[in-house]
Amino acid sequence: MPWQSPAETITVAVDANGADLGPAEVAAGAALAAERGVRVLLFGPAAEIGPMPDGVEVVDAPVSIAKAADPAAAARSTRDASIVRAAAAVASGEADALVAGGSTGTALAAGLFNIKRARGIHRPALALPLPIPGQPVTLLDVGANVEVRPEHLVQFAYMGAALSQVVLGVERPRVALLSNGEEPTRGTAEVVEAHARLATAAGLNFVGNVEGHRLLDGTADVVVADGFSGNVALKVLEGTSQRTLKEIKAIAMRSLRAKAGGFLLRPSLYGFRAEIDPELQGGAYLLGLRRLGVVPHGRFTRDGIARAILLAARGTEGDVVGKTRDALEAAGALRSAPVAAGPPDPPPAAEPAGSVPGSP
Amino acid sequence: MPWQSPAETITVAVDANGADLGPAEVAAGAALAAERGVRVLLFGPAAEIGPMPDGVEVVDAPVSIAKAADPAAAARSTRDASIVRAAAAVASGEADALVAGGSTGTALAAGLFNIKRARGIHRPALALPLPIPGQPVTLLDVGANVEVRPEHLVQFAYMGAALSQVVLGVERPRVALLSNGEEPTRGTAEVVEAHARLATAAGLNFVGNVEGHRLLDGTADVVVADGFSGNVALKVLEGTSQRTLKEIKAIAMRSLRAKAGGFLLRPSLYGFRAEIDPELQGGAYLLGLRRLGVVPHGRFTRDGIARAILLAARGTEGDVVGKTRDALEAAGALRSAPVAAGPPDPPPAAEPAGSVPGSP
Numbered sequence: 266m267p268w269q270s271p272a273e274t275i276t277v278a279v280d281a282n283g284a285d286l287g288p289a290e291v292a293a294g295a296a297l298a299a300e301r302g303v304r305v306l307l308f309g310p311a312a313e314i315g316p317m318p319d320g321v322e323v324v325d326a327p328v329s330i331a332k333a334a335d336p337a338a339a340a341r342s343t344r345d346a347s348i349v350r351a352a353a354a355v356a357s358g359e360a361d362a363l364v365a366g367g368s369t370g371t372a373l374a375a376g377l378f379n380i381k382r383a384r385g386i387h388r389p390a391l392a393l394p395l396p397i398p399g400q401p402v403t404l405l406d407v408g409a410n411v412e413v414r415p416e417h418l419v420q421f422a423y424m425g426a427a428l429s430q431v432v433l434g435v436e437r438p439r440v441a442l443l444s445n446g447e448e449p450t451r452g453t454a455e456v457v458e459a460h461a462r463l464a465t466a467a468g469l470n471f472v473g474n475v476e477g478h479r480l481l482d483g484t485a486d487v488v489v490a491d492g493f494s495g496n497v498a499l500k501v502l503e504g505t506s507q508r509t510l511k512e513i514k515a516i517a518m519r520s521l522r523a524k525a526g527g528f529l530l531r532p533s534l535y536g537f538r539a540e541i542d543p544e545l546q547g548g549a550y551l552l553g554l555r556r557l558g559v560v561p562h563g564r565f566t567r568d569g570i571a572r573a574i575l576l577a578a579r580g581t582e583g584d585v586v587g588k589t590r591d592a593l594e595a596a597g598a599l600r601s602a603p604v605a606a607g608p609p610d611p612p613p614a615a616e617p618a619g620s621v622p623g624s625p
Numbered sequence: 626m627p628w629q630s631p632a633e634t635i636t637v638a639v640d641a642n643g644a645d646l647g648p649a650e651v652a653a654g655a656a657l658a659a660e661r662g663v664r665v666l667l668f669g670p671a672a673e674i675g676p677m678p679d680g681v682e683v684v685d686a687p688v689s690i691a692k693a694a695d696p697a698a699a700a701r702s703t704r705d706a707s708i709v710r711a712a713a714a715v716a717s718g719e720a721d722a723l724v725a726g727g728s729t730g731t732a733l734a735a736g737l738f739n740i741k742r743a744r745g746i747h748r749p750a751l752a753l754p755l756p757i758p759g760q761p762v763t764l765l766d767v768g769a770n771v772e773v774r775p776e777h778l779v780q781f782a783y784m785g786a787a788l789s790q791v792v793l794g795v796e797r798p799r800v801a802l803l804s805n806g807e808e809p810t811r812g813t814a815e816v817v818e819a820h821a822r823l824a825t826a827a828g829l830n831f832v833g834n835v836e837g838h839r840l841l842d843g844t845a846d847v848v849v850a851d852g853f854s855g856n857v858a859l860k861v862l863e864g865t866s867q868r869t870l871k872e873i874k875a876i877a878m879r880s881l882r883a884k885a886g887g888f889l890l891r892p893s894l895y896g897f898r899a900e901i902d903p904e905l906q907g908g909a910y911l912l913g914l915r916r917l918g919v920v921p922h923g924r925f926t927r928d929g930i931a932r933a934i935l936l937a938a939r940g941t942e943g944d945v946v947g948k949t950r951d952a953l954e955a956a957g958a959l960r961s962a963p964v965a966a967g968p969p970d971p972p973p974a975a976e977p978a979g980s981v982p983g984s985p
Contacts, residue, residue, distance in 0.1 A: 398872060408805055412814070444853075445853050445860075452771060453771050476856075476857075476860045477864060478864030479864065480864060481868045497805065497854045498837070498861045500836045505866050506869050507838070510869065512897060513873065523893040526890030527890060528886070529883065534876060537873070
């Protein structure tokens with residue numbers, strides 16, 4: 266990833282719990298990010314973390330809710346959990362962005378109840394840059410909202426476009442709507458209505474509906490979906506590519522000739538695996554809050570954690586949150602003030618999403 | 626496919642239009658099926674078909690709606706279209722099952738308006754045995770109903786189980802519900818309610834929710850979804866496996882070593898491609914009508930067409946329709962008579978699904 270150190274110092278609050286490799290690995294990732302000029306507030310068990318270089322401040326927060334039976338509920342009730350304290354530091358302005366690995370459900374709940382929704386946003390969403398060769402495609406929502414209204418999908422479109430532009434460097438992101446057919450009349454009532462609104466939406470490069478098989482073919486840079494079918498799409502994609510690679514591996518063991526072929530092909534396949542490595546994109550992005558959140562996958566190594574921190578800093582410096590708000594405002598797509606609009610929206614589903622990017 | 630000729634003569638009405646390779650290829654497939662003891666009524670342009678062997682009766686029906694702008698509407702209004710005449714022959718009892726290649730939307734509309742829904746069925750559904758190595762997994766609905774109620778999903782479960790048992794030979798099919806999490810509380814309101822009903826449903830081997838990445842791992846033989854997310858899942862699966870194979874092909878051209886590896890591996894990969902050949906499973910199945918329908922993909926050759934005809938005959942002989950009704954009746958999951966239940970259900974979406982299995 267090309268990386269320029271931020272012009273001003275950006276502080277990222279990082280939860281050291283929740284990573285499969287433990288708090289020390291997260292701390293090592295934080296140290297790598299600090300070397301690149303980002304300041305890190307690291308919340309976790311100080312005893313397991315040890316001394317840190319300049320730029321990383323450890324806040325002793327030994328309570329972990331990463332293994333709670335209902336992590337989203339735990340995030341709401343456990344004030345001293347490391348992830349809650351990290352989110353609270355962002356809410357108070359001590360830090361600019363949140364990085365919390367492991368469960369997106371926990372991170373979403375902690376973010377929602379501490380950092381809170383940005384003004385005018387109906388619902389936060391989880392966005393994932395899909396790990397595909399070449400330019401990433403950002404899919405959202407991948408699990409925060411199983412049921413959506415058309416105005417939510419419209420907001421997701423702007424949120425995803427701002428992320429794609431600021432964090433992934435796509436100049437004028439092409440935004441599409443996931444559906445079961447390309448025609449504007451295809452899809453659920455919500456999708457059809459969202460299509461109609463997006464087709465005339467200001468300041469958005471809307472390219473229409475895409476079907477599932479076009480998710481990966483470069484038709485769009487941002488693909489918008491409700492959290493149910495977005496989650497299904499993401500999981501099917503991950504499952505299918507894993508299954509296909511596994512089958513090919515098995516095939517390369519079937520005969521002497523195939524074994525020789527597999528042996529010769531292996532080094533090039535390693536390169537391919539690196540290209541589709543989920544660590545490259547930093548993880549899932551928590552959009553629609555007052556500050557940016559990034560959720561690296563639980564299995565990430567220090568490199569992936571460092572990348573998540575750097576991307577959170579880049580998103581902050583490039584002002585994903587402000588750009589989203591400005592674009593929504595210009596398009597008249599911000600949620601009206603509650604007084605004018607009747608009852609406020611309900612919070613998102615109680616259990617938003619489990620481990621979103623690729624459960625075992 | 627192991628195949629026993631049916632004990633009694635079964636007649637399948639086949640639409641010769643709608644296949645990419647033309648009516649003569651469909652006729653060749655019909656001839657192959659007739660050799661295996663199935664009687665075929667072939668509706669299409671007699672002039673393009675020529676003489677047929679015993680067992681295939683050509684009915685001159687030159688009008689094709691395969692290229693109509695709105696094929697579903699055309700299926701409703703064009704009484705002399707070959708697909709409509711084939712469906713009408715099934716409705717009148719001249720034939721036992723329908724095979725119509727090309728667009729599932731056209732076939733669904735022609736079937737629905739002629740063969741009609743089976744008694745007690747809310748909605749017909751499109752089921753597709755996914756072309757994966759080993760035992761196929763049947764996914765339904767893959768596009769007939771973009772919006773569903775819980776009772777629809779429950780019926781799809783029984784319909785898919787009967788298909789899996791009778792046509793694919795799975796003894797006690799494990800049935801799962803597609804969702805964004807494994808817990809019974811995950812998913813849309815409809816999925817959560819359907820889960821609760823299926824968990825106590827009589828005569829069904831319900832194994833709970835599956836997430837998208839488990840579609841292919843042998844957890845379930847039948848996976849039930851609404852037609853929107855089912856269609857997304859199917860298309861993402863197809864797109865991802867095609868993309869992965871394409872990437873690996875490109876990788877095998879990157880260096881001399883990789884080229885040699887690809888050359889050695891190629892024969893084994895051909896075997897893999899044959900195993901995942903969609904022609905093996907006959908195509909998509911039209912369930913919930915008074916008779917069985919099969920929709921081979923437009924690009925199928927004579928072998929795939931013959932297989933679709935043979936599988937339609939097998940499903941008729943094994944009585945998929947009757948077994949579905951009996952299981953639904955025993956479970957109390959049949960739709961009540963319209964008089965008792967209030968207004969009848971609306972017909973499915975006007976444009977059910979385009980070409981479902983793998984558009985380009």
